[in-house]
Amino acid sequence: MDDFLVIDHVSKSFGAQRAVDDVSLTVGKGEAFSLLGPSGCGKTTLLRMIAGFERPDRGRILVGGQDITALPPELRPVNTVFQNYALFPHLSVWENIAFGLRMSRRPREEIRSGVDRMLELVRLSEHARKRPGQLSGGQRQRVAIARALVNRPQVLLLDEPLAALDLKLRQHMLMELNTIHEQVGTTFIYVTHDQGEAMSLSDRIAVMNAGKVEQVDTPEHLYEMPRTSFVATFIGDANFFTGIAVELQHEGYVRVLIEGLGSPLVLSNGELSANQKLRLMVRPEKISLTLKRPPSGERVNAFSGIVEDMAYFGSHTRYRIRAGEHSILAQLQRSRFSGGEIDPARGSEVWMSFHPDEARVVRLEA
Amino acid sequence: MKRSWLPVITTLGVILFLFAPLVVLVVNSFNASRFGGEWEGFTLNWYEKLWAAGEVWESLWITLKIAVSASLAAMVLGTLAAYSLHRYRSGLQNVHHMLITLPLVMPDILMGMSLLALFVLSGVETGLLTIWIAHVTFCLSFVTMAVLGRLQDFDFTLLDAARDLGASQAKAVKKVLLPLLLPGVLAGGLLAFTLSIDDYVITFFVSGPGTTTLPLRVASMMKTSRSLPMINALSTLLIASTFLFAACSSRLQRRA
Numbered sequence: 001m002d003d004f005l006v007i008d009h010v011s012k013s014f015g016a017q018r019a020v021d022d023v024s025l026t027v028g029k030g031e032a033f034s035l036l037g038p039s040g041c042g043k044t045t046l047l048r049m050i051a052g053f054e055r056p057d058r059g060r061i062l063v064g065g066q067d068i069t070a071l072p073p074e075l076r077p078v079n080t081v082f083q084n085y086a087l088f089p090h091l092s093v094w095e096n097i098a099f100g101l102r103m104s105r106r107p108r109e110e111i112r113s114g115v116d117r118m119l120e121l122v123r124l125s126e127h128a129r130k131r132p133g134q135l136s137g138g139q140r141q142r143v144a145i146a147r148a149l150v151n152r153p154q155v156l157l158l159d160e161p162l163a164a165l166d167l168k169l170r171q172h173m174l175m176e177l178n179t180i181h182e183q184v185g186t187t188f189i190y191v192t193h194d195q196g197e198a199m200s201l202s203d204r205i206a207v208m209n210a211g212k213v214e215q216v217d218t219p220e221h222l223y224e225m226p227r228t229s230f231v232a233t234f235i236g237d238a239n240f241f242t243g244i245a246v247e248l249q250h251e252g253y254v255r256v257l258i259e260g261l262g263s264p265l266v267l268s269n270g271e272l273s274a275n276q277k278l279r280l281m282v283r284p285e286k287i288s289l290t291l292k293r294p295p296s297g298e299r300v301n302a303f304s305g306i307v308e309d310m311a312y313f314g315s316h317t318r319y320r321i322r323a324g325e326h327s328i329l330a331q332l333q334r335s336r337f338s339g340g341e342i343d344p345a346r347g348s349e350v351w352m353s354f355h356p357d358e359a360r361v362v363r364l365e366a
Numbered sequence: 367m368k369r370s371w372l373p374v375i376t377t378l379g380v381i382l383f384l385f386a387p388l389v390v391l392v393v394n395s396f397n398a399s400r401f402g403g404e405w406e407g408f409t410l411n412w413y414e415k416l417w418a419a420g421e422v423w424e425s426l427w428i429t430l431k432i433a434v435s436a437s438l439a440a441m442v443l444g445t446l447a448a449y450s451l452h453r454y455r456s457g458l459q460n461v462h463h464m465l466i467t468l469p470l471v472m473p474d475i476l477m478g479m480s481l482l483a484l485f486v487l488s489g490v491e492t493g494l495l496t497i498w499i500a501h502v503t504f505c506l507s508f509v510t511m512a513v514l515g516r517l518q519d520f521d522f523t524l525l526d527a528a529r530d531l532g533a534s535q536a537k538a539v540k541k542v543l544l545p546l547l548l549p550g551v552l553a554g555g556l557l558a559f560t561l562s563i564d565d566y567v568i569t570f571f572v573s574g575p576g577t578t579t580l581p582l583r584v585a586s587m588m589k590t591s592r593s594l595p596m597i598n599a600l601s602t603l604l605i606a607s608t609f610l611f612a613a614c615s616s617r618l619q620r621r622a
Contacts, residue, residue: 051526051530052529052530053526053529072529072534073526073529073530074529074530074531074532074533074534078530079530079531080526080527080530082523082526082527084521084523086521086523086524086526086527087527088524088527088528088542089546090542090545090546099528099531099533099541100531100532103528103531103532103533103537104532147531148530148531151531151532
């Protein structure tokens with residue numbers, strides 16, 4: 001991936017608050033990239049710095065090799081789709097989309113063909129004469145995208161593009177955004193707090209927390225191999241166990257002593273030394289539940305516990321299981337329960353088991 | 367369903383209450399009787415006399431000059447004032463807000479007297495300029511209030527959006543902020559215009575020789591019964607032009 005958009009050691013403070021703290025990122029040309037994090041993590045500030053509405057205290061921002069850090073927003077090869085769309089209420093849909101081309105004084109003919117082409121792309125040609133106030137939420141969203149894309153930006157920024165839509169429309173627009181991205185091939189940068197949105201929209205995601213980037217990776221890697229417990233909990237659910245590496249085995253396997261539970265064998269993805277304190281993460285759906293003790297073997301980690309609580313979700317059921325001082329979340333597909341005819345009831349004893357490769361060692365935070 | 371007559375009766379009552387005096391005035395302007403107590407036959411005599419009364423037309427001209435220039439100045443200053451009041455926050459902002467709303471609640475007589483005291487103290491001769499200053503002072507508050515109301519609903523990310531789409535700061539203001547504030551500016555300006563045109567109390571204090579505005583002229587004409595019917599004729603013309611103005615502007619709005 002070539003480095004098309006480069007964010008180079010960028011920091012920004014508001015008073016004593018460090019909104020963005022020494023962030024470095026590179027995004028490739030044509031990539032769909034997401035900045036994901038809870039509110040106040042600095043993702044919106046970072047976006048506003050790329051757009052030019054905020055000036056970084058330190059660091060540089062480059063697009064296609066050009067340093068744009070000092071450029072005002074109107075001179076940047078970047079356009080934004082605002083969270084509330086910020087369509088001009090006094091202009092028609094057509095005039096809204098034409099705004100950017102008019103500002104750059106393009107010839108009349110080019111403006112006409114450009115706007116018409118965009119209206120076609122977002123399938124709003126028959127609404128060209130309407131005012132934004134006469135459109136539905138989804139239509140306004142598409143006008144905002146067309147208004148930004150008509151300027152052929154090198155980077156398109158989308159600030160919480162789906163937050164203002166209802167659930168059903170959101171799913172629809174998700175697909176539509178992917179289609180538009182495929183058609184225009186521009187670099188898309190999404191800012192979102194919704195991990196599901198980020199996962200289905202982007203090639204890569206930067207997970208941000210408290211002004212810093214915790215991990216940059218593909219959606220699959222973030223889910224399967226989170227490096228920090230923040231990433232593990234922000235993307236999906238996770239069980240955490242703190243333990244001590246008691247026995248290093250070959251091929252990166254390590255036996256971990258977890259007080260009150262046992263000593264499972266897990267695959268570590270980093271350098272470990274004996275007697276090191278570490279943190280384990282296991283996703284709820286990686287845990288199998290059985291009524292009888294599973295056949296023991298080198299590659300099976302099994303523990304017993306008591307079902308404390310359960311919730312039925314249709315496609316799956318969630319169980320909260322108590323094992324000593326640990327409270328463990330397990331999630332089962334209906335068909336995957338293999339312990340017999342009956343589902344485990346509240347208060348009954350069950351066996352939890354997981355394969356060593358399904359557990360992850362994550363960074364131990366202070 | 368039983369129809370209620372109450373709304374119709376209410377409407378008729380309001381019309382009677384509001385327009386009966388106007389009807390009396392219009393009818394009397396064509397009445398040959400000087401005092402209008404009884405109908406003594408149709409005449410256009412008063413209109414002829416009015417036409418010949420040059421000082422009335424001179425007063426109307428002065429009034430229009432002041433009303434137009436004062437409301438234009440108030441529209442510019444009021445819009446700037448409203449923008450700064452809305453956009454910037456500081457400890458002094460509450461004071462500024464109070465200062466700008468003060469003329470709305472201050473009695474006219476107090477304002478007229480204090481302005482006169484100021485002009486006398488600073489040696490400014492009362493005349494067209496002092497009237498204009500006084501009118502801008504109170505018109506300013508009305509325009510500011512109208513524009514502030516408009517700014518309350520203004521989404522400032524629209525300016526970010528304009529900048530993002532390649533507009534310079536000045537262009538963003540011209541293409542996005544001003545068009546969206548315009549209804550407020552115009553409403554405030556219109557209000558200022560009507561207030562300026564019929565202001566009596568403040569103008570009474572700050573006017574000088576040769577700057578008798580229409581309200582001042584009408585008041586002085588009231589003192590002599592000879593010119594009383596002329597006031598009726600003048601008022602009838604003013605009513606007619608007001609209706610004409612309203613009709614034109616509503617037709618223009620429909621076409622736009």
